[in-house]
Amino acid sequence: MSESTPAARLVSRPFEGPCVARAEDLPDVVSLANQVFRPSPRPGDMGSEFPILLGPANLGNQYIFRDGGQVASHVGMLRQTIHTLGVDIPVACIGSVCTHPDYRQGGLAGRLMDLAIQRSIEAGDVLMPISGKRTLYVSRGATSLGPQIRLKVPIQPDMAGAADFAVCAYEPADWTRLAALQARQSIRYAWSDREPQVLESIRRWGGVCLLASHKDGELAAALLFCVNHPMYGGKDGFGRVVQFLGDVAAIPACLARAARGGLTGMEWTVLATAHPEVARTLLSAGATGPSQLTAWTVLVLKLAKLIEKIGPAVARAGVELSARDGQLTIAAGEQSVTLADRESQIELLFRHPGTWSPTLAGLPRELRIACSVALPVPLPDYGINYV
Ligand SMILES: CC(C)(COP(=O)(O)OP(=O)(O)OC[C@H]1O[C@@H](n2cnc3c(N)ncnc32)[C@H](O)[C@@H]1OP(=O)(O)O)[C@@H](O)C(=O)NCCC(=O)NCCS
Structure with a gap:
């Protein structure tokens, strides 16, 4: 990589982070978010549009890099609960992902995403809904819902x-x-x-x-x-x-x-x-x-916990789900298959069979029929809970 690429220039800078934002960083977080998402003359103010995500009550869930005391990159997270199939699923919603234009392509947002994912898993969250479909998310296993x-x-x-x-x-x-x-x-x-x-x-x-x-x-x-x-x-x-x-x-x-x-x-x-x-x-x-398919994606943080929650409802419709070492096994009647890659797991769990990629579309007929009745697990659209 040439010394003049942004990544090469940024690697040597003495960034502070990745770290959790302090109360005194919040005005700077909002200012960066406004600069990136509401550049003048576009109306709006991220602080008042997203008072919970970017407000003081959510302190502890804002991940940042600082350069010279100023916020250079930010990933916001809001812990919420989804109710579906009669169970509550704790989720960590990701929003306001932004890096100041001077600091892009240096891996900052990626490292903040990794920290957000790690902290969400530690906090017991099961899914991570993300209002976007960038490589930044997809490369970490996030996959579209839908259609x-x-x-x-x-x-x-x-x-x-x-x-x-x-x-x-x-x-x-x-x-x-x-x-x-x-x-x-x-x-x-x-x-x-x-x-x-x-x-x-x-x-x-x-x-x-x-x-x-x-x-x-x-x-x-x-x-x-x-x-x-x-x-x-x-x-x-x-x-x-x-x-x-x-x-x-x-x-x-x-x-x-x-x-x-x-x-x-x-x-x-x-x-x-x-x-x-x-x-x-x-x-x-x-x-x-x-x-x-949706322009937003979801990442499974804890497969075993997810299956523990939704498995009984899916089993009532004839499909047995089990998770072990990050692998998902689906069984119906005499047929079963084990999926190792996270993308296929999300497709099977949260996408209509008509949108399945060739790997899943090639499942035995009996399994496909059973899955099309028992699945997908319906997740709510964000509505006012968008972040
Ligand atoms: C999106 C944004 C936050 C990325 O910030 P960043 O600090 O430059 O992010 P990174 O350097 O970690 O990654 C930049 C890109 O390189 C990619 N990348 C990083 N390392 C990589 C690697 N080893 N191989 C391939 N791609 C790689 C990332 O996946 C990412 O791709 P994407 O922009 O298509 O999603 C920044 O461009 C931004 O603020 N954009 C405007 C606001 C916005 O669109 N936010 C997202 C809303 S969904």
Whole structure:
């Protein structure tokens, strides 16, 4: 490698790190994140958009390199809990991965990722959802979920079925009933007292939350979408859905209300493995769009712990999963196969069989059929829990 390459120049610098950020580093972390993700004149402020991830309450989960006391590279992590198949799975979500342009290609972000992974494993986390699909993540075993469908939904004030629900705009006083509705979703991120702050930060930056109630006043559904949000977007008369909760029958009522607010359409990305009924409802309402794997990925941190949690539910559908020394064995009827590579393991566990790569697509027919019934394990889309 020539002495003039960035990596060669950086290797000899006296960096401090990789280390955990201190409280006094936080303004610098936010400033670096703004410089990288919200460069002027782009609106937004990472600190107020991500008040939990980048706030003082999450101190201890921010990994940095410093150069001359200034933060040169950052990887943020937020510990959350996913609920699926009737069990809780502790996860470490990765976000705000950034290196100052002067320090790129020197391995800094990679070493921070390695530290984040090591600390998450020590803390007992089982999965690591990552909002990206870069080599930085994929080379560490992270693999896409999916598929998802990216829909454009035409909307108008008099959508069929809209009259069946009463729709109003969310206010902070509605939090308790919104949280109760969310707690009834079978596939979800667990919400605590952090999420009201997250929701308010999204609303402050262009988020609109609508609540749809049955005639008797009981909350049936909630739709959160954005217009001109620095991250979620929403433009040219289209809103961009962040999260939907509850009864799909209330979708037309929410969309009609959004149309009365002046929008002509809604962009709505649905993770088909978690919310097929939402995709079907939108397609019936005239939505169109392409399907693809997600642009976010997941890394399995502790295979044995994951299998211990989800194995019983999968076994009820006829597939026995077992993990040993990082290898995953799947058995159904007379057939079994052992997968050693992490990418295939994630594909098998979290991806629809239609998206499997040739290794898995070549499994014995009996196993493929059994897996297509018992799997994939549905993971929730981030919604407001995005980091
Ligand atoms: C992405 C980013 C954080 C990387 O920071 P960095 O300190 O330069 O990272 P590293 O030097 O560890 O790695 C740089 C690249 O070289 C690759 N690399 C490192 N060592 C390697 C090796 N031995 N062989 C092959 N590739 C290697 C990494 O995988 C990474 O690839 P990617 O950028 O395609 O993901 C930085 O470019 C950045 O801030 N970008 C803008 C913000 C952004 O996009 N963040 C990620 C959001 S998902």
